[in-house]
Amino acid sequence: MHHQVKKGDNLFKIARQYGITVIIILQKNPHLRKRPHHIRVGERIRVR
Numbered sequence: 674m675h676h677q678v679k680k681g682d683n684l685f686k687i688a689r690q691y692g693i694t695v696i697i698i699l700q701k702n703p704h705l706r707k708r709p710h711h712i713r714v715g716e717r718i719r720v721r
Contacts, residue, residue: 674721678712691720 676687684695684705699706701719712718 674719675717676720678714678716678718680714682712682714684709684712687718687720693720 674691676682676691678687684698688695688698695709698718698720699709701721705712705718
């Protein structure tokens with residue numbers, strides 16, 4: 674399952690929405706580890 678980033682989203686908000694932690698998001702999306710605070714609108718992030 675993926676989440677498409679919308680304006681105003683951040684990893685904490687996304688994690689809360691799906692009942693998971695930011696750590697889990699980072700584990701499922703290794704490319705975000707280098708830039709966890711720079712997600713872009715329209716980007717797809719794996720959440721499950």
